[in-house]
Amino acid sequence: MPRFDSDDMHQGQTGGRFGFSGVRTDKLGASNYTLADIVVDETGSTSTFADELKKMVKASVESLKKNSRSDNILVRVSTFSTRHPNGVREIHGYLPLADIDVTMYDDIDPAGMTPLFDAAFSAVAASNAYGKMLKDDGYDVNSIIIVITDGDDTSSSFGPSRVAAEVDQAISGEVLESCITILIGVNAARFRAKLETFRVEAKFDHYKDVADATPESLAKIGGFISQSVSSQSQSVGSGGPSQNIAATI
Amino acid sequence: MKFSADSHFLIGKQHESDNKPCQDYALAQINTDCAIAIVSDGCSSGGRTDLGARIVACAAITHAHKNIYADLGSFESAVYKTMWGVAELIELNIEDLLATLVIAVVSKEHTFVHFFGDGACHVKFRNGRAMLDRTSWAHNTPYYIANRGHVARERFLKFHGGEMAQSVNRFVEQKINEHDTLSAAHSDTCGNGMRGITLAYPTDEIESITVFSDGIEQVGDIPPLEVVEMLTGFKNTTGDFAKRRLRQQVATWKKDGKHPMDDISMATIHINHDSEDV
Numbered sequence: 001m002p003r004f005d006s007d008d009m010h011q012g013q014t015g016g017r018f019g020f021s022g023v024r025t026d027k028l029g030a031s032n033y034t035l036a037d038i039v040v041d042e043t044g045s046t047s048t049f050a051d052e053l054k055k056m057v058k059a060s061v062e063s064l065k066k067n068s069r070s071d072n073i074l075v076r077v078s079t080f081s082t083r084h085p086n087g088v089r090e091i092h093g094y095l096p097l098a099d100i101d102v103t104m105y106d107d108i109d110p111a112g113m114t115p116l117f118d119a120a121f122s123a124v125a126a127s128n129a130y131g132k133m134l135k136d137d138g139y140d141v142n143s144i145i146i147v148i149t150d151g152d153d154t155s156s157s158f159g160p161s162r163v164a165a166e167v168d169q170a171i172s173g174e175v176l177e178s179c180i181t182i183l184i185g186v187n188a189a190r191f192r193a194k195l196e197t198f199r200v201e202a203k204f205d206h207y208k209d210v211a212d213a214t215p216e217s218l219a220k221i222g223g224f225i226s227q228s229v230s231s232q233s234q235s236v237g238s239g240g241p242s243q244n245i246a247a248t249i
Numbered sequence: 250m251k252f253s254a255d256s257h258f259l260i261g262k263q264h265e266s267d268n269k270p271c272q273d274y275a276l277a278q279i280n281t282d283c284a285i286a287i288v289s290d291g292c293s294s295g296g297r298t299d300l301g302a303r304i305v306a307c308a309a310i311t312h313a314h315k316n317i318y319a320d321l322g323s324f325e326s327a328v329y330k331t332m333w334g335v336a337e338l339i340e341l342n343i344e345d346l347l348a349t350l351v352i353a354v355v356s357k358e359h360t361f362v363h364f365f366g367d368g369a370c371h372v373k374f375r376n377g378r379a380m381l382d383r384t385s386w387a388h389n390t391p392y393y394i395a396n397r398g399h400v401a402r403e404r405f406l407k408f409h410g411g412e413m414a415q416s417v418n419r420f421v422e423q424k425i426n427e428h429d430t431l432s433a434a435h436s437d438t439c440g441n442g443m444r445g446i447t448l449a450y451p452t453d454e455i456e457s458i459t460v461f462s463d464g465i466e467q468v469g470d471i472p473p474l475e476v477v478e479m480l481t482g483f484k485n486t487t488g489d490f491a492k493r494r495l496r497q498q499v500a501t502w503k504k505d506g507k508h509p510m511d512d513i514s515m516a517t518i519h520i521n522h523d524s525e526d527v
Contacts (some may be wrong), residue, residue, distance in 0.1 A: 029488020031496060138484040138493040 064135030085116030251524035469507030
């Protein structure tokens with residue numbers, strides 16, 4: 001799917017088992033970047049709104065392509081489900097927006113249980129690892145990680161404290177200038193308390209609850225994602241995170 | 250042979266404190282047969298020389314080509330006419346146009362650097378050596394192309410004591426290896442300085458060439474050669490590589506309490522001799 005061929009992509013691994021990829025840093029041209037991770041639930045319970053989830057992700061990325069900061073944003077899209085080896089499937093690694101062809105996005109194909117903690121860990125860890133590569137090559141970097149789930153964790157090997165350790169590394173400011181972490185619960189009202197607990201234990205910044213997985217609410221999530229990424233991108237170089245993440249979706 | 254080029258400029262502590270704009274400007278461009286790197290430094294005691302530096306640099310890059318060394322006078326004349334053309338349109342006067350010009354032109358055949366006023370040029374050679382050549386003027390009053398007109402020229406010559414006055418100071422440092430540096434100082438006449446000081450290098454011996462404004466001389470107590478070594482330590486040479494390096498290095502200096510006092514500008518050309526684009 002990516003327009004970069006495999007020789008242009010760096011392959012990395014975190015946590016001993018989670019792979020990630022990103023365009024080689026010597027192929028990049030700007031002076032600063034925001035890494036945007038969009039992590040989407042692909043478990044069996046999302047089957048009734050899988051198409052809308054895919055549309056939401058595509059719309060978010062398309063919207064970011066038109067953003068004034070689009071040249072300074074690298075996007076990675078992944079899904080999670082126990083049906084995937086290690087629970088996480090990377091749709092594409094960190095790519096410049098201009099090189100992402102959303103028409104080539106795989107369908108969301110729901111099945112399996114929910115390795116939510118592993119998915120959150122792998123996204124934060126990938127962002128830390130790839131962000132360090134950029135930083136070492138002279139780029140200013142910040143990141144934003146958005147995890148969308150319809151349920152609580154059922155099957156992870158890592159716990160919230162492991163996620164928190166990666167978040168601590170992200171926000172220490174030594175590699176990434178700042179990192180914003182957002183958990184979105186969709187159609188997950190009955191899990192709200194547990195997801196809020198996970199947010200606290202994993203040290204995520206925000207939990208946003210979207211009661212129903214209707215096309216309208218998923219479209220709003222798409223808009224929230226692109227606004228949040230855009231806002232964090234405007235903060236790179238300022239030394240701190242965006243202060244403009246919307247309170248509600 | 251493939252060129253990559255980039256430039257950047259940042260405001261110094263003095264202008265920041267005085268609520269003045271950055272009066273340095275820099276440009277870099279790759280043409281079909283050469284690469285060009287330009288810095289321009291506006292006179293602090295002049296008028297709106299932030300505009301002047303931009304006008305001088307843009308006028309210079311408009312008229313630059315790989316053979317300006319053959320008739321530097323014609324190049325300067327063309328730049329002068331363009332500068333004044335723009336200045337008259339927006340009602341600027343000579344005080345606004347007082348800005349230096351340092352221009353490097355790299356082609357497959359040869360590399361030249363021309364100084365109109367003060368500034369510095371750093372060359373990294375493929376054999377590992379590096380050289381920093383700095384030009385300054387007596388009384389901190391460098392030549393500006395804006396002084397080319399008859400009245401301004403005569404006033405400038407009178408100020409410096411005539412054509413033969415030793416008004417131009419050159420200081421050259423060559424890094425031989427990690428521990429050893431050779432240096433030499435010499436002077437040149439006001440007349441020669443006004444005609445433009447030219448340095449020449451064989452392109453096939455060069456890895457990179459970077460021109461700087463004299464802001465490199467006011468970074469805490471760090472010697473200029475060390476300053477430029479830090480500023481030319483590029484992690485890679487793609488895209489905004491000079492912008493990334495200058496920005497990150499200045500941020501590091503600030504953390505160490507060494508905020509550059511003067512504006513700093515740099516424009517750099519890197520040569521990949523293994524590629525065959527030029």
